Amino acid sequence: MNVTSADLMGDRDVIARAEAIRDAVAAASNDIETTRRLPPDLLDRLHEARLFRLLLPRSTDGIETDPVTFFHAIETIAKADASTAWCLSQAGGCAMSAAYLNLPVAQEVFADPRAVLAWGPGPKVKAIECEGGYRVTGVWSFASGGRHATWLGAHCPVYAADGAPRRDANGEQVERTMLVRTEDVAWTDIWNTVGLRGTASDQFALDDFFVRADHSITREFDRECREDGPLYRMSNHTCYQIGFAGVACGIARSALDNFVDVARNKVPRGMKKTLRDNAVVQSGLAQAEVNLRAARAFLLQSMADIWKDLVAGHSITVAQRMTIRMAATHAIHKAREAVDFAYNTAGATAIFDGHPLERRFRDIHTVTQQLQGRFSHFETVGAWMLGVDADLSFV
Numbered sequence: 001m002n003v004t005s006a007d008l009m010g011d012r013d014v015i016a017r018a019e020a021i022r023d024a025v026a027a028a029s030n031d032i033e034t035t036r037r038l039p040p041d042l043l044d045r046l047h048e049a050r051l052f053r054l055l056l057p058r059s060t061d062g063i064e065t066d067p068v069t070f071f072h073a074i075e076t077i078a079k080a081d082a083s084t085a086w087c088l089s090q091a092g093g094c095a096m097s098a099a100y101l102n103l104p105v106a107q108e109v110f111a112d113p114r115a116v117l118a119w120g121p122g123p124k125v126k127a128i129e130c131e132g133g134y135r136v137t138g139v140w141s142f143a144s145g146g147r148h149a150t151w152l153g154a155h156c157p158v159y160a161a162d163g164a165p166r167r168d169a170n171g172e173q174v175e176r177t178m179l180v181r182t183e184d185v186a187w188t189d190i191w192n193t194v195g196l197r198g199t200a201s202d203q204f205a206l207d208d209f210f211v212r213a214d215h216s217i218t219r220e221f222d223r224e225c226r227e228d229g230p231l232y233r234m235s236n237h238t239c240y241q242i243g244f245a246g247v248a249c250g251i252a253r254s255a256l257d258n259f260v261d262v263a264r265n266k267v268p269r270g271m272k273k274t275l276r277d278n279a280v281v282q283s284g285l286a287q288a289e290v291n292l293r294a295a296r297a298f299l300l301q302s303m304a305d306i307w308k309d310l311v312a313g314h315s316i317t318v319a320q321r322m323t324i325r326m327a328a329t330h331a332i333h334k335a336r337e338a339v340d341f342a343y344n345t346a347g348a349t350a351i352f353d354g355h356p357l358e359r360r361f362r363d364i365h366t367v368t369q370q371l372q373g374r375f376s377h378f379e380t381v382g383a384w385m386l387g388v389d390a391d392l393s394f395v
Contacts, residue, residue, distance in 0.1 A: 007304040010069035017049040018076040026080035032198035056095040060110045071246040078250025082363035083198030087145035089243030093236040099227035100217040118146040119153030127156035133213040139205045147200040153177040178211040195366030230310035241328035244372040252335035255360040259342035288338040295334035299327040325395045329377040339364040
């Protein structure tokens with residue numbers, strides 16, 4: 001299908017919500033870094049702009065925007081503060097779970113206009129079937145945004161009451177995500193990290209906690225989906241890929257802009273001219289710029305093309321999922337390369353606390369260490385292209 005420039009721009013009214021509070025996000029950035037939390041007054045602004053509801057169904061008072069618009073909104077916030085953008089991206093993907101809940105339950109979870117759902121992985125966890133639901137035990141980490149969330153998702157393998165793994169028709173163990181209120185968990189502060197410090201991606205625990213059956217969901221987007229809009233003909237995996245690539249591109253955009261300011265004024269020690277007069281610097285900047293723009297454009301072009309297919313009534317295909325997987329990972333790493341250029345070329349200027357490039361450098365390298373930045377995603381895509389069995393867990 002033909003994609004127009006308008007398709008690539010997204011919904012400008014929705015993006016304007018992010019643009020309107022970008023300065024407020026930037027002003028709070030130092031506090032976010034120091035306290036490792038999004039401050040209450042900024043959360044007020046984010047909720048007023050309804051940015052936690054970008055991917056929430058309209059039936060649950062959400063915006064239910066398209067993924068291209070989602071990318072632009074997240075990128076806009078990331079230009080001001082990466083931790084805030086990361087929390088919004090995470091919350092957006094989590095909010096898509098409303099499409100898999102019975103409507104009364106979805107409306108219960110998201111009735112509060114300040115409702116936020118967060119979750120993270122847990123390697124040694126379990127949900128044991130019991131009358132009316134499950135008894136849930138375990139510890140989950142990397143729950144980005146959990147400290148300002150109202151609900152949490154505890155993803156678990158399911159076991160029968162006798163302890164035997166519950167298996168589906170294909171013999172695979174059933175897994176479901178259990179939704180619990182944040183006041184029902186025990187928190188542990190573990191988030192002392194190099195970057196993305198403000199995400200407060202801490203650890204939470206449950207011990208033999210009862211969860212009603214209707215408060216559990218599958219993360220398989222083609223099962224149990226109640227909504228019929230195009231956004232829910234794709235999985236939240238794809239939207240995470242789009243959103244976190246938006247975080248990386250926003251970090252890189254600001255880093256290159258910061259570098260230009262440095263290069264115009266800095267005369268390196270032992271030299272007579274400013275950085276901007278150096279031919280190697282000029283060439284490196286141009287290459288960083290074009291690589292970032294090209295990777296970003298490929299991701300947006302691909303997503304806009306797939307969105308047209310979804311709007312036409314189709315569900316996302318494995319081939320389309322592979323395209324977004326490689327495009328998003330590629331964009332993340334081209335963003336990292338752009339930040340590395342800016343940081344390295346700026347020299348010692350960039351190593352001090354409080355310098356924008358120092359913060360951008362730490363944040364982008366935390367992004368690339370996360371699941372979405374794994375180089376192994378290229379292996380997955382390449383294996384699929386060659387007809388080799390590929391693990392689709394993160395596609």
